[in-house]
Amino acid sequence: MIEKLRATRELRIEEPILYVKMQIASFNLEKGNQKECKKYLEDGRTTLDNMTDIDPSVHATFYWVVSQYHKSRQEFAEFYKNALLYLAYTSVESLSESFKLDLAFDLSLSALLGDNIYNFGELLAHPIINCLLGTKVEWLYYILQAFNTGNLALYHELCHVHSTSLNAQPALVANQMKLMEKINILCLMEIIFSRPSEDRTIPLSIIAERTRLSIEDVEYLLMKSLSVHLIEGIIDQVEGTVHVSWVQPRVLGIPQIKSLRDRLDNWLGKVHTALLSVEAETPDLVAS
Known part of the structure; x- marks a missing residue:
């Protein structure tokens, strides 16, 4: 097919050629040949970077295959980023209900488990996430809501009520400590966001009370947040406070x-x- 396209010598043949190559990459991925798939994806990215005025279907196909490549490698953050880019070039109405539900489920899990994903607003604002409502995995939607607002009490309640469903997801079970750290960080960001800009010197005891952590663990939480550039500020161990001068923008x-x-x-x-x-x-x- 690619050879036939090149033989036509028509203008703008790079778009259909790239589309076909992404199908080949997808077939390689289905066969378990990740190395060959990655090669096509790298070539495809180079081609995309050198093209302008590209048909949305070409972009959509590229980002879909990239997302599936990262899904096969359990690289949650990369899957999440590329799956959202796929949706940016795709009409949700054109997708089947079962496809939308599977994608919404995968996106939700990757948001929870992905490294350095601390903003769920973009996902929760996307219409595809509503596909979870009224299904057996509706609990995942409410867990995302709890994380987005840093609501620890709600998260613990949901874990208790839906323990059977949660335990049926090996990735969530294996990353329980990571999930707790993430929602504690989001709780911290919500504490900071809820305070006026002139009142950003926060006693560590207040953070400890909201997160149910010790003062030592609160200090670790703050250092983690500073290290991944979610906040900027100064920890005063003598006064037992943290002064926050900047918080990462959120949806x-x-x-x-x-x-x-x-x-x-x-x-x-x-x-x-x-x-x-x-x-x-x-x-x-x-x-x-």
Whole structure:
């Protein structure tokens, strides 16, 4: 097929050739030949980088095969990133219900288990995630919600209620400690986000109370968050506080946006009060 396309000498044949090559890469992956699949993917990425105005179906096919390659290697973070890119070039309405459910399930697991994935807002905002609702794996949707808001109490409750379903997923069972660390970090970020910008010096005891960790473990949690650049700040062991100067931007859910709106309203009230105060003092300043 590729030889026939090249023989036509038509313009823009690189797109259909790349599409065919991705099908070949997919066949190699199905046969368990990861090395040959990787070779096609590397060549495909180089071709894509040198092309402009590409048909979305070509992009979609490339990212789908890349995602399946990483899935076969249990590289959760890479699968997650490329599967979302696949969806960016694909109409969800064109996919079958069973396909959408399988993909939503895989995306959810990879979000939970992927290294350095601490923002679930993009996934929760995507319509494909709603495919989990009303199914036997609906519990996964609510676990994602708990992680996104750093809600430890809800997470523990869901683990208790859906213990049978959770234990049926070997990857989740094998990474229980990793999941706890991740939701503790997300709980920390939620604590920081919920405080006004002028009140970002937080006692370690408050973090310990919310995360149910010891002060020593809270210090480790903060160092982990600093090391992966989720936050910037200074830990003061003498005072037992942490001053946070920056938090990694996140895709916000509706409750978080409402909280942000309330804080903006409060800020506007303070600005208006300051304005009235300055206007009241201005005559005296001019007179003096």
